[in-house]
Structure formats: C-alpha cells, structure tokens
Amino acid sequence: LMPHPMTTQLDASAGAVLQLTLENMGIRFHLGKSITTAIGNGKIDAVKFSDGSMEPCDMLVVSAGIRPNVEIAKHAGLTVERAIVVGDDLACVNDPFIHAIGECAQHRGQTYGLVAPGSEQAKVLADRFSGANSQAVYSGSNTSTTLKVMGVDLVVMGDKEPTNDSDEVLTYADRRHGLYKKIILREGRVAGAILLGDCTSAPRLLRTFHKNQRVQGSPAELLFPPRKTSASWEEPSPAAPSTEASPYRARASRRPTPEEETSLKEVIAIIRPERWLKTKLKTEGLGITAFAHHRVVGRGRQRGLQFLARRGAASGTGFRFLPKRMVSWIVPEDQVDTLVHAIIETNRTGQIGDGKIFVLPLDGVTQIPADEPDVGTFETFETAEEIRG
Structure with missing residues (x-):
C-alpha cells in the first residue's frame, strides 16, 4: 500500500512535500490502508478501511489503474x-x-x-x-511526465532513486513553500529528476535528459537556471558557443550587425493580471525574459475601472477589474513560435486578455491609432510590412 502520494512518480521526500501542500488545501490522506467496504443504502454514506476505521463521504471515485492479465501466460509456462x-x-x-x-x-x-x-x-x-533490421534491440525508454496536481506543477523523468553507488544526487526541499527539486546524474548525464512546485528549469532539463547529453558546467544550474536581467543585446562567448536559445541582455560589448538586427522580433501580449506571474515563470523557464510590462485599461470600460482596480480585492471581484498587462519580449526570429505557444499554453486559450498577441519586426512598424477597430481575436504579423492606421 502506498506510503505517500504518487509513489510511482515521486520519492518519499517529494511525496511528503506534495502531501503537505495538498493538506494545506483541505485534502486529507489515509495512507497505508485500503478500502474494504462501501457503506450505504442506494447511495454511499461512508467507506470502511482495512484497519477498521471509517470515513463518511457522499462520493467514491475509484482510480484502478492498469495491471496486465498474466493468467494465460502463466498457464502457458x-x-x-x-x-x-x-x-x-x-x-x-x-x-x-x-x-x-x-x-x-x-x-x-x-x-x-x-x-x-x-x-x-x-x-x-x-x-x-x-527484416529491415533483424538485429534491432530495445534498450529501454527515457520516460518523462508533466502533470498539474490540484494546481501544483510537477515534472518527473527517469529514475526517482539512484541505482549505482557512483550516481550523483542533488536535492532541494522547501516544505513551507511546496518546493522540491532533485536530479540524479549517472556518468555525467541526467538519469532522473523531479521538479515539484517550480518547473521553470524543466524545458532545458528535459532536453538534456531526452537527448542523453552530458551535463556541461554546474549541475545545479539545471535545477536553478541563472536569472536573466533585461532584454537588449549580449555577445555570446566565442570560447563557449551554444546552440540553445537565450535572451539578449543589456551589455555594451558591441553593436549588432544589420543582419542580427533584422533577425530580432518583438512579441507583445495583452495578459490578464492573474496569469502574469505564471506566464513570466513559464517564459523564463525557456530562457526568455520579459522586456517590459505596462498596465492596460481597455477603452469603453475606463470610467470607474481605475477605482475598482485600486479596490479589487475589497470589492469581492478578485482580479476581474484589475488592469491587464501589456508584456513585450525581444527574441530572435527562431524563438517566436516557442514563445507564442508558451504564452497560449500558460493562459489556457488563444484569447489572451483582450485576445491579441502581436509579433512585430523591430523596424518599419507604424503605431496603430487608438481608434483603430479590432481586426480579430488572434493576430500575428510575420512579415516586415508596415501596419498603417
């Protein structure tokens, strides 16, 4: 019987952190026991456990999972x-x-x-x-799972425990804030990892794991990637070339060439305030840092909106009347699709705030006048054509 939640995916320490987080949400756990009897007459009133204890309830959900039927194989020897x-x-x-x-x-x-x-x-x-390859063999699969458990982000991959004495294990736990991170290195490669509560480093860690790449530099950077600052231009180091996408940061090392300038795009999204932090963490996990964000007050609702924004919490409407955020990123052209998909994924649908994501070249753009009518729910400007009023 399971000693902690999600024993298949999590080690005991991660399971304890997840259990505490969910208990703080009002969920109670009965571990180390099984349900033996459902009690009720026409409807369920309680369940009885293997240790004789009972728990009242008005619904029973059974998650049975999958177990292969091996009886035929056993009888066949x-x-x-x-x-x-x-x-x-x-x-x-x-x-x-x-x-x-x-x-x-x-x-x-x-x-x-x-x-x-x-x-x-x-x-x-x-x-x-x-006969395409009569010597083909199966050597195992590198599996990974991305879940959201009661709103808690979780990414697991590979082994959850070391299997060799030479395995290197790095762990970080913060039970109070519901965070747990663990990485297992085997011969310089990622053999397994658990990210619970904070999955900003997941994209790079998953790439390294699935490609079976050797870990370069400090393994701790896979769990805690260096934070980026602003979004201008930083010259990559000639001594350490990298093919991974990275944002441009403010450094006065040199001016970019015209070819480099024209390859940059600005991505602008109108985001509801309650999704801003999630969006920020998601994009930073991809190595893309927001350039700026501003409060946005929609036309036609401006009267009284600023007052409600100041008293949004007290009004009982939550985030409903808080100003939206206009966020922009400066990225190379080959990162645009990744960034746009991340924004949509984090905000659940293609309608981000006012329903607009703009992808603009950094030159040849004319500002749209304030009285320009809406032209669609989702707008992407891929070319360098001027947008005229």
Whole structure:
C-alpha cells in the first residue's frame, strides 16, 4: 500500500512535500490502508478501511489503474512477474517465439504504462519481423511526465532513486513553500529528476535528459537556471558557443550587425493580471525574459475601472477589474513560435486578455491609432510590412 502520494512518480521526500501542500488545501490522506467496504443504502454514506476505521463521504471515485492479465501466460509456462519477462529482443526469456510489448512486457525489471515506450517497442519488433533490421534491440525508454496536481506543477523523468553507488544526487526541499527539486546524474548525464512546485528549469532539463547529453558546467544550474536581467543585446562567448536559445541582455560589448538586427522580433501580449506571474515563470523557464510590462485599461470600460482596480480585492471581484498587462519580449526570429505557444499554453486559450498577441519586426512598424477597430481575436504579423492606421 502506498506510503505517500504518487509513489510511482515521486520519492518519499517529494511525496511528503506534495502531501503537505495538498493538506494545506483541505485534502486529507489515509495512507497505508485500503478500502474494504462501501457503506450505504442506494447511495454511499461512508467507506470502511482495512484497519477498521471509517470515513463518511457522499462520493467514491475509484482510480484502478492498469495491471496486465498474466493468467494465460502463466498457464502457458512463460516466465511472468508483473508482466511477461522479455529480453532486449522483446521475446520471452524462456520462449523465443513469444514476444510482448506495452503493459504486457516487463523489460529489465520495468513495465511501462505509457504510449511512447510501447511505440518504441513496436518499432523494434517491426524492424525484426520485416527484416529491415533483424538485429534491432530495445534498450529501454527515457520516460518523462508533466502533470498539474490540484494546481501544483510537477515534472518527473527517469529514475526517482539512484541505482549505482557512483550516481550523483542533488536535492532541494522547501516544505513551507511546496518546493522540491532533485536530479540524479549517472556518468555525467541526467538519469532522473523531479521538479515539484517550480518547473521553470524543466524545458532545458528535459532536453538534456531526452537527448542523453552530458551535463556541461554546474549541475545545479539545471535545477536553478541563472536569472536573466533585461532584454537588449549580449555577445555570446566565442570560447563557449551554444546552440540553445537565450535572451539578449543589456551589455555594451558591441553593436549588432544589420543582419542580427533584422533577425530580432518583438512579441507583445495583452495578459490578464492573474496569469502574469505564471506566464513570466513559464517564459523564463525557456530562457526568455520579459522586456517590459505596462498596465492596460481597455477603452469603453475606463470610467470607474481605475477605482475598482485600486479596490479589487475589497470589492469581492478578485482580479476581474484589475488592469491587464501589456508584456513585450525581444527574441530572435527562431524563438517566436516557442514563445507564442508558451504564452497560449500558460493562459489556457488563444484569447489572451483582450485576445491579441502581436509579433512585430523591430523596424518599419507604424503605431496603430487608438481608434483603430479590432481586426480579430488572434493576430500575428510575420512579415516586415508596415501596419498603417
């Protein structure tokens, strides 16, 4: 029985942090026991646990999960533990004519319950059976999961515990603020990681993990990436070239060339105030730092709006009448799609605030007059054409 929440994904320390966070939201946990009886007449009134205790309730939700039915395999004499035990050729270890994939296969002690590993296993068997690569083998999958548990961000990948004495483990825990970070390094590469509560470093960490790259520099930077300052121009170091996207920061080292200037774009989004912090953390996790943000008061609602903005909390309307934020980023052209998708994802829909995201070249742009009528819910200006009033 589970000693802490999400035992499959989290180690004991991360589980304890998550449990405390959810308990602070009013959720109670009954761990180390199972439900034996549902009590009620026509409707549920309570549940009884294996230790004899009871808990009143008016709804019971059962999350049963997946467990392979291995009875047929057992009767056939195949080697079975949690599932059919297979080798790197995905054949049963005691019968080379029987193959298994997905939840029915146990490879190197692990059974995958995700689609991606099943697809990788299927490709190996397809190559072997078709003759495209009769020596194809399956060496395991690097799996990662991104979840939001009751509004708490969580990213997990690979191993949750070290498996070798030589593994290097870095951890950070802040139970009070619901934060937990852990990274496992094996031979200089990321073998596993847990990010709970703060996932700003997830994009870079996931890239490093899935590409099986060696960690360059301090491993701590994968958990706590250096914070960027402003958004102007910074010359990359010739001694340490990097292919990763990074924002331009204010440095007076040199002036950019005309080619470099024309490759930069400004992305502007109108964002509701309650989504601003999430958007900021999301984009900073991608290595993209906001250039500036301003309070925005919409036309037609300006009368009385500033008063409600000052007293938004006291009015009981929450963020409803607070001024929106106009945020801009200066990024290379090849980062535009990534940034726009991050803004949409963080704000849930394509309608960000007033429903507009603008992607503008830094030259040849004419300001739109204040009385210009709306032209759509989502606007992207990809070319260097002037926008005229």
